[in-house]
Amino acid sequence: MLDVYNQTADHPISYAVGYDISCKNHYYLIMDLLEIADQKMYQDKRYKKEQMAKKPQEFCRNRLAESISTESLKEKLFTILNNSNGEKKYAFLMTDVSNFHLINDYWGYETGTNILNFILKKMELFPQTLFVNRYHSDIFVAVIDITGAEHTAVKKRIIESNKQTTKEVLAAYPVNYLSLNTGIYYLENMKIPGEEIISHSNIVRIKAKDKLCGVCEYTREIALAEQKRADTIHSFKEALGKKEFQIYFQPKISGRKQKIASAEILVRWQRANGDLWFPDSFLPILEETGEIEALDYYVYETAFQWLADRREKGLKLLPLSLNVSPVHFRKIHTFTEKVSHLIQKYEIPSQYLIFEITESTYIHNIEAVNHMIRFFHEKNIRISMDDFGSGYSSLNTLKDILFDEVKIDKKFLSDKLTENGKIVLQEIFHLLKRTNKFIVCEGVETKEMVDFLVAEGCDELQGYYYYKPMEMAKFEQLIG
Structure with a gap:
């Protein structure tokens, strides 16, 4: 629980643990057992304080950002749409890193974690962003306010942002290749269920991998094709x-x-x-x-x-x-x-x-x-x-x-x-x-x-x- 809390906390909390065991071959009286456990707890406490003093910022940075559950994501989407009153226009984005597992396999999980956290921070800086979260693995979700903007302009901004993020990752980390894929779902129907928004966005995220620009919008043509696909499978x-x-x-x-x-x-x-x-x-x-x-x-x-x-x-x-x-x-x-x-x-x-x-x-x-x-x-x-x-x-x-x-x-x-x-x-x-x-x-x-x-x-x-x-x-x- 503290690990999750510390991922976003301004002041991380640490904890210390000490214990010992009394058994047949190594028997302690209860007061001796408590005293030994107490000594070990303080040893653990000193060690962790020393570690935090040496690396005060790495405690958060080297841990992968917490992922949001599907239920929590659906709740966030409902709250945003429910409070818009039709005055605002939003876009839901789902972004991943192509073949991210190869980065973990070759450069190690610490490098992979740092890259994912870097991408998350860059997405938080995207203009008119309401919220950004890591969804699972290397997939991120975001809602941006696009009120007054044309869809072509929104897509162009996302393409440029992905290119800039990719450029900065390649400059800051030892990886030689990185590619971001983003699916865009325009939240024009305020009553659409959250699970459908997530599903539709995931479809175009996958389709984005085949696009030269790495970005794909959910369109009426794609919707009809998916309806036909579902009809085929289920009937x-x-x-x-x-x-x-x-x-x-x-x-x-x-x-x-x-x-x-x-x-x-x-x-x-x-x-x-x-x-x-x-x-x-x-x-x-x-x-x-x-x-x-x-x-x-x-x-x-x-x-x-x-x-x-x-x-x-x-x-x-x-x-x-x-x-x-x-x-x-x-x-x-x-x-x-x-x-x-x-x-x-x-x-x-x-x-x-x-x-x-x-x-x-x-x-x-x-x-x-x-x-x-x-x-x-x-x-x-x-x-x-x-x-x-x-x-x-x-x-x-x-x-x-x-x-x-x-x-x-x-x-x-x-x-x-x-x-x-x-x-x-x-x-x-x-x-x-x-x-x-x-x-x-x-x-x-x-x-x-x-x-x-x-x-x-x-x-x-x-x-x-x-x-x-x-x-x-x-x-x-x-x-x-």
Whole structure:
């Protein structure tokens, strides 16, 4: 309790302790025990007085500033907003130090503590500051009065202040690098709960790490994105149970015959309110939470059911390409067991299945991916490397990959094909053909692209020039 008090006290308080023990092997009468304990207490008192006399200011300076609890912070925010009467405008700031743990690890905790205390003092000097506290670890919170100021001006002042603080820290301490990140939440709604203010500010503090200036404001766009994120996380399981996820088919065209040869299975989220969500809006969130596993198995089973139903009706079957999310490589055996079970359950012939694994997933999980490929090869199922050339591929990759098919990333076909672009694609095709890889190109959008790719021996083409992804019923009408 005294340590906490002394962090902000003008006159620190010290305490002294003395004790001894009376036991069977070292017995004292009670008066002797009290006297010895009293002597030790005075020895401790003298020592601490001497230490304080030697370093009167370091007693406070070398101790990390007290952190404020979330409950206390919420109380402060409520008091400020409750007393503003709408006449004042405030901004809540949350600031941290990038990779602060590296400072502690390399320069020691004393240096780290001194730097944090220095930053706190600098933040207290920021104009129109109502209060500043260390929140936890290397995170600080503050409320500033911005009455009459434009948001752009407020942001500019914070950026300049962070730069100046960083400059002074680098000059005063042995560290070679320091970066501050600040999230800004404008307190325009005086009735917003404190926990929401803290949560929103924390979101933009994290986003600030990706900003060149190190500062990020909470905007309506960010608010909508976070609402959608929360909606995705909390409604996914119920939506999966209600089968709100629909599989879509995007045909792939034979380069030689110019007819539909296969299709890639994609997914859309048909919300109960009528909204249709595209993969980019929910797949990254599900990948982050791990729920993508359940969605993948749902998509596989739906696709397998479609093949099984058509086989029973004697209708035309086409090979289907199915995407494998990176999260499955953490649980290879679980994945292979579930896929095996589904294949056996629906009695799917192996020639109608192609599993797609992205190039980046392969590069970061080579051993696990190769293990999965061998599993599929044992079942005579083809494996495709998706997004080939998206930024990771190299000649060394081509040399060792076990994939049966390579799907050229659509970036190669973006805009107009230049002569240099054609040369690069020709050489890639040449290498892939010599290593017996089946070649698929996605993102095909013009007749010029089609003519070039067909002439170069592309096995299958996929893109808006031919077809966009379509619902099951429409795809069935298309293939008959």
